[in-house]
Amino acid sequence: MQPGELVGLLGPNGAGKSTLVKAACGLVHPTSGEVRVCGAPAGSRAARVRLGYLPETFRQPAWCTADELLRLHQRLAGAAPSAARRSELLTLVGLPGLERLRVDAMSKGMAQRLALATSLVGSPALLLLDEPTSALDPVGRRLVRQVLEHLRDQGVAVLLNSHLLSEVELVCDRVAILRAGRVVAEGTPQELSHPSGLEVETALGTQVFAGVRREDVPALVARLVGEGQQVYAVRPLGGALEDAYLAAVEGESS
Amino acid sequence: MSAFWVLVGWAVREAVRRRVFLVVGVLTIGYLALYSLGTRVAFRSLGDDGPNGVAVDTHDLAGATLTGLAMFAVLFLGSVLAVFLGVAAFRGDAEAGLLQPIVTRPVGRGVVVLSRAAAAAVVSGGYVAVVYALSLLVVQVNGSWSPSSPLGPGARLVAAVVVVSALCVLGSTVLSTVANGIATFMVFGAGLFAGLMGQVARGIGSTTLQHVATGVSWGLPFEALYQDGLAALGSQQDGLTKTLVQLGPFGGGAPASHWLWAYLVGYLALVLGAAVLVATRRDL
Numbered sequence: 001m002q003p004g005e006l007v008g009l010l011g012p013n014g015a016g017k018s019t020l021v022k023a024a025c026g027l028v029h030p031t032s033g034e035v036r037v038c039g040a041p042a043g044s045r046a047a048r049v050r051l052g053y054l055p056e057t058f059r060q061p062a063w064c065t066a067d068e069l070l071r072l073h074q075r076l077a078g079a080a081p082s083a084a085r086r087s088e089l090l091t092l093v094g095l096p097g098l099e100r101l102r103v104d105a106m107s108k109g110m111a112q113r114l115a116l117a118t119s120l121v122g123s124p125a126l127l128l129l130d131e132p133t134s135a136l137d138p139v140g141r142r143l144v145r146q147v148l149e150h151l152r153d154q155g156v157a158v159l160l161n162s163h164l165l166s167e168v169e170l171v172c173d174r175v176a177i178l179r180a181g182r183v184v185a186e187g188t189p190q191e192l193s194h195p196s197g198l199e200v201e202t203a204l205g206t207q208v209f210a211g212v213r214r215e216d217v218p219a220l221v222a223r224l225v226g227e228g229q230q231v232y233a234v235r236p237l238g239g240a241l242e243d244a245y246l247a248a249v250e251g252e253s254s
Numbered sequence: 255m256s257a258f259w260v261l262v263g264w265a266v267r268e269a270v271r272r273r274v275f276l277v278v279g280v281l282t283i284g285y286l287a288l289y290s291l292g293t294r295v296a297f298r299s300l301g302d303d304g305p306n307g308v309a310v311d312t313h314d315l316a317g318a319t320l321t322g323l324a325m326f327a328v329l330f331l332g333s334v335l336a337v338f339l340g341v342a343a344f345r346g347d348a349e350a351g352l353l354q355p356i357v358t359r360p361v362g363r364g365v366v367v368l369s370r371a372a373a374a375a376v377v378s379g380g381y382v383a384v385v386y387a388l389s390l391l392v393v394q395v396n397g398s399w400s401p402s403s404p405l406g407p408g409a410r411l412v413a414a415v416v417v418v419s420a421l422c423v424l425g426s427t428v429l430s431t432v433a434n435g436i437a438t439f440m441v442f443g444a445g446l447f448a449g450l451m452g453q454v455a456r457g458i459g460s461t462t463l464q465h466v467a468t469g470v471s472w473g474l475p476f477e478a479l480y481q482d483g484l485a486a487l488g489s490q491q492d493g494l495t496k497t498l499v500q501l502g503p504f505g506g507g508a509p510a511s512h513w514l515w516a517y518l519v520g521y522l523a524l525v526l527g528a529a530v531l532v533a534t535r536r537d538l
Contacts, residue, residue, distance in 0.1 A: 025358045028537040045360045053358040057351030065269045074258045076359040118355060 001126065006148055008168035008189075011143055011162040011178035018056055021128045022158070025053050038125055049078070052124035056131045056161075058115035060103045066090060066114050067099035072123060077122030083145040089117040092150070094143045108135040116147065127151060127158045129234045133167060145171050153167070159161045165213075169241045185248035190214055192244040193236070200224065203231040206235065257361040258369050267374030269305050269339050278335055282385060283328060290392045293320050297397035317399025322507075324389035325411060329480055332382035332415040339374035342424035343367065344529075346431035348538045357538065366528035367423060371526055374419040375389035378389040386411055406458050410483035411500055413518060414476035418442060420525045421474075427532040449481055452508070475514070475521055482510035 001007055011112055021122045023035045026043020040046035048142075060069055070086040070253045079085075090096060093113040099214050103111060112135040119127060133141045148171050169174055169189045177185040177192075185192060195230055197210040198217065202224065212220060214236065269275060300312045344367060347353040355362050386408045394400045401407065421441060425434040452467025454460075471478040484507030511517075 017502045025354070027358065028352055029535075040457055044490075049371060051358070055351055055356065057354075058353075059351040062267060063273075067535045071263055072260070073355070073359065076257055076356065076361050078360065093304070100262060122359075165329070 001159065003125070003155045003157055004152050006152055006158045006160060006172045007176065008175040009159060009178060010165065010168060010171035010175060010245055013191035015108065015178040016181040017178055018130055021053075021130050021159065021161055024128055025051065025211040052122065052127045054115050054119040054127075054129045054132050056134070058112055060111060060114065060118070062104035063102070065097065065102050066102050068119060069103065069114065071219050071230075073121040077141050079122045089120055092120070092147060093117045094140070109137060109140050112136060113140065113143075125156065127156055129158060130161045131163065132160065133162065133164065141167060148244075165245060175241070177245060179249055185244065189241050193214075193241050197237040197238050199235045200231060203230040203232075209238075258365050261356075261361070261369035262376070263365060265370055266377055271379045273531060274338065279339075280380075282331065285331065286385070286392065287387055288387060289324060289327070289432060290396065293392050293396040294321060298446050313397070313399065316423050317393055317397050318401070318487055320397070320400060321390065321393055322487055324386070324393070325407060325480070325483055325487070327416055328382055328386045328389060329476075330413065331409055332378050333418045335381050335421040336374055336378035336415050337422050338378055339436055340370065340419050340426055341435045341438065342428040343370040343423045344533050345376070345426055346430060346434065346534075348431060353538055358462050359495060363527045363533045365488040367427065367529050367533045368526060371420055371423040371529070374423065375416040378415045378419055382415045383408060403486060406482035406486040410479040412485070414479040417476040417479070417518070417522070420529075424525050424529040424532075425535065427529050436491070442476075443473060445477035448474070449477045475518055478510050478514060479518075481508040484511040484516060508520075
């Protein structure tokens, strides 16, 4: 993974997505092979200094406040115990001004946002997110997408393990599809989707342009507008990431 | 401040701020009230002679026996607290998802385990010291009696609870929360049972049983510490009074070897070292 790159990890249950993330964190020991994080062996101190981790099961101690939890992680990460940074993190995840709220008074979605803020403590170079939106409503999911885009701008590499294909498709630069512990497909969402053409909605009706690729859209729209047509919408035809996912997963199993 | 002390402070705060700690406080007040009532009634009911006219110093016997009773109660309550604090220290917290965010920080798993053990020892040991001191105060106020050397038995009780804490933390690296709680209490019960068995063995002159009881005391030294504490309690009496005090309310006193404290240090190092080793190798 490169700095500022968002990589989506997809695969059916039991494919090894969470295990891969845990191996990168040093939580499980690989039976074979080697995992390296920012050049250091996974699980080593040098690797853990540089990563942030949001586990799939994101429980936090019920008795503490959001601020206390973030302060603990600042101290464990060796970061400056800055109250301003803690407030900044809470604001980033949509929990502004809730420093003194106890974890047991939070909804599941708020607790997941707090877990995300916790994983960002110490300004990690690599962020490993295991199902980061499992407890979030649509507003929360959009906020997480914005956070991920913000992190990309900051040069943070993010490995996003998610079952939500639409989410992965929206934010990830690259996608890897796992099955039984092996990568069975890899590429950008566009490469994997293989759209078979475009559907363009104009004042004359819906027109289909077979074989036209995503990169051809600006030229196509310019041509149609140049011909005096009014273009209302352009949609890729078929070949969604879901199709690519199913093809990769079912193709392997058959 | 090192990660170890950060985590010790965190675990101590967790221990005292969880709502269950309120229950411990209420139960302790209940124990002290009951103990105070019993002590008051016992001292007021004292005659000049023992049962059936046996010549004993009844005041001394009552004071030492009631203090011995308090020692047992404090050991039991302290051990319950130690188990409560250490029962989920590693695997239980890992199964709940609480441990992973901590151990993925640049903090060794060994540091996490040792800090949890230290916090459990500090809280349960502190609790034992305070409740033991209050129990002595109750006996002093109600019966104007106190042991000649109160610190010795108290220190042994604190050390006994530290041993229980360490065993519980070791158990937590292998067993889930409920299984570890059951196992630690069974170990605790086995230790107390071995102490009673040793006393019976001395009474009937069975060397085999004595060897078994001694072996268990080496394996579970909290029992040896408790017996040594009871023996220290009876050191100021003599004659039949001393014999009766040494019988104790729940298992008798027996002085331990002078090497007990040195052995204890090695024992704790071994138990906690094993806990660190298991924790380091375990997949989470």
